[in-house]
Amino acid sequence: MRQSPFPPIAEYAFLSDCEASCLIAPSGQVEWMCLPRHDSPSVFAAMLDRGAGSFQVAPYGVREPTSRRYLPGSLILETTWQAPTGWMIVRDALVMGPWHHLEKRAARYRRPPSDYEAGHCLLRTIRCVNGSVDLSVLCEPVFDYGRRRTDWQYVGAGYREATTASPGDGPAPVLRLTTDRNIGLEGPSAVIRTRLVEGDQAFVALSWATLPPPRTWDEAAQQQWYTTEYWRQWITVGEFHDHPWREELQRSALTLKGLTYAPTGALMAAATTSLPESPGGTRNWDYRYAWIRDSTFALWGLYTLGLDREANDFFSFIREVAAQDELQLMYGIGGERDLPEHTLDELEGYDGARPVRVGNSAALQRQHDMWGAMLDSVYLHVKSRDQLPEALWPILRRQVEQAATHWREPDNGIWEVRGAPQHFTSSKLMCWVAMDRGARLARLHDQPEQAEHWQRIANEIREDILTNGVDERGVFVQRYGATTLDASLLLVPLFRFLPADDPRVRATVLAIADDLTYNGLVLRYRVEDTDDGLPGTEGSFTICSFWLVSALVEIGEVERAKALCERVLSYASPLGLYAEEIDPISGRHLGNFPQAFTHLALINALMHVIRAEESGGGVRFAPAHPL
Structure with a gap:
């Protein structure tokens, strides 16, 4: 060898x-x-x-x-x-x-x-x-x-x-x-x-x-x-529980702090570029940028741990970039919009994995989840203060209207597939989030007619998802007209689209737990069932395993969630860090490192289990969302 x-x-x-x-x-x-x-x-x-x-x-x-x-x-x-x-x-x-x-x-x-x-x-x-x-x-x-x-x-x-x-x-x-x-x-x-x-x-x-x-x-x-x-x-x-997982929570918090860019408050997805998602493969991307999608997960995690200053700084960054004419799904850590992607062909790549990329052309993709992430961030921020700053209202109104205009269209989805646009269920879900949070914020802003209009669209999107995004098993599927599972549907209970005790939620969470895992770790989807426009394979996405922990807690499977949490924690690096993916066979870390999204999901998953144990195992006690 x-x-x-x-x-x-x-x-x-x-x-x-x-x-x-x-x-x-x-x-x-x-x-x-x-x-x-x-x-x-x-x-x-x-x-x-x-x-x-x-x-x-x-x-x-x-x-x-x-x-x-x-x-x-x-x-x-x-x-x-x-x-x-x-x-x-x-x-x-x-x-x-x-x-x-x-x-x-x-x-x-x-x-x-x-x-x-x-x-x-x-x-x-x-x-x-x-x-x-x-x-x-x-x-x-x-x-x-x-x-x-x-x-x-x-x-x-x-x-x-x-x-x-x-x-x-x-x-x-x-x-x-x-x-x-x-x-x-x-x-x-x-x-x-x-x-x-x-x-x-x-x-x-x-x-x-x-x-x-x-x-x-x-x-x-x-x-x-x-x-x-x-x-x-x-x-x-920070507010860290006196719990055996205290060290893991603190290490994740320190890592997230290290991944911020203090002059603007931006949180970059990872510190590296082009570390491969499969050994020697070509799925190598530049993650040194700030994704709008990360905003809501970041605020969940940071507010949960009492790290309000970092949450507020990141929210200020999101607010600044959202004030521009059209929201983009990612930005440079200084707020830059132009992130042209090119390859450095003279570099051999990590362990021979080529190409090495700088920049990220996914910034130009249409991903409909970004409006929901943006609006949910605003809602989380406002709920932490019980007020909506006047300057935010025109910004959020523009984003809600964008979701209302485009939710029926196909997009590239949460995983930024480079194949043909599809009607991804999770994208429709996040458009629903945009309309639902927009309606709630409109009520807070004393705009009842606007709130009623947006709520009607939210209800329309909900009915469309329940009609086209659920298969005959009662399981939410990756995209309309398919039966493919996708780990992004674990967000259904976490964003409060349906109550955690709804049979479709339970069926979806258990189907992913049983059929979209390999050696106990969650795949984002099965590559052979999804046209993502890329060759090669990938490991399990660690964020998805932590999402499953949170979702299992939501449906009352606390012991199963705790066991999975312990299993995923056992794959941490010797210094307590996580890359984007883990090879479910060898345990090898894959992808960019350390990855903010993974550490954010870790914080939310661990706090789900901790608060479940504190409350005696009840449902809807955890900090998935302050609705």
Whole structure:
């Protein structure tokens, strides 16, 4: 069997400062990092091509660490290494801190998380804790997705600071490497070789902004301390139950926070592009954008955990983009509408999976679920405040009317199929959500005639779905005129389309649980039964398994839901993260990583089960929707 040079997707660690992010392999090598934003061109892309740039800190000649973990309540990675002659510990962080108060550390560090800002610095601290260790550092950026290699230059009089920059035009930042050890420069590579003995400490910092990077160990320790304090203060704001799943909820919340873009409040779907949905396959997409669809699931999860600030920031982003003339199903994290898709044919792709894509042409698709997601987001936000801001009314009215105009038309559906448009049942469902939530909001806004009009259309859509979207078994089907199952129909009870005790709801949930699973994990649909316009296969979509947990709770199957929840949780990465998919045979993670949608569904599923247990197993107690 061929030994792949690429680590399994699940073995990567994820770091973020809420503006940029990176993925670190078990080897201590940063293999994915885009600067200055999450969605900028990469400076390290060894994850997609072994020659496309990396940044390694490890003992010389040692390939695998002894252990890796996140410091509790943080996005700081701690890696323990055993070398032949000793032990060392490396801590990696994308720095956060109250930089305008650095000189008053002792008196002023306990500041609200809102007063912290990204340090634009990847900080790597090293301590030798036993014996001696030969430290090896190799920093070799290759700008613009591996296409632009450039040399380092020393800065100042010594050999402890160097800079490099992309040779071409564009927004690529100047990179600055600072350390308390001497740097050797070998063209495009910055190298450090030094021996540490017990008690020795060292740091390496890669920065890309005007904020001063650390130049001494004390400054490095101070910045890492600020970062730890930021994350631990932030996590204490949330409302996490005293439950065995508390750690999973906190890790998902931290991951979601890391997937946000602080300047706008956007939540991107994942930190990566083109990680394949099947080994060596072609279903490789760029997920570094914000989907309107994610909005309602994000607000469910964030409000449920008491993370109101993040929910409000994301809602503000959704409101801003929705104020434009026509709603688009996804946007750049800065609100950009134009996301042209192209391939990077010079990159080999993760473990040979090609093509590597940048941009996402699905942004131009017609997906009718986006109006329902938008309106449901508004409704969730308004319910949390018991008021509808006047400025929102024309925005939501325009979206409701769009749903009213287009609900009878075929579309590409929630899964963004690239085949012919179809009359997908879940798309009709979300158009019903748009009309239903619009009517509720109109009543709140003292617009009874408008509410009555929209409610009539909602009732018309409901009757159409019940007539054409349910087969003779009483099961909701993927598309009109078919008998194909689709995991998106698990949303029927979660969006309160029908009561959870309706026989059609129960039949649908159990049919998916019994017939659309493989080795206990839920498929989004069976590829052989769906013309999605793409070759190849895919794994189970983890979000669908968590949806099934929530839906099972809704129909009163709490023990079955808990068992499934435990099963899906057992597939988490060693650091508690999830990619988009899981191979139900091998347990291998597939697709982009870490994936926000999966962690959002995890939060809602776990809270369904927790609240079911607290209420004694009754139905309609869980936070699926505050109707």
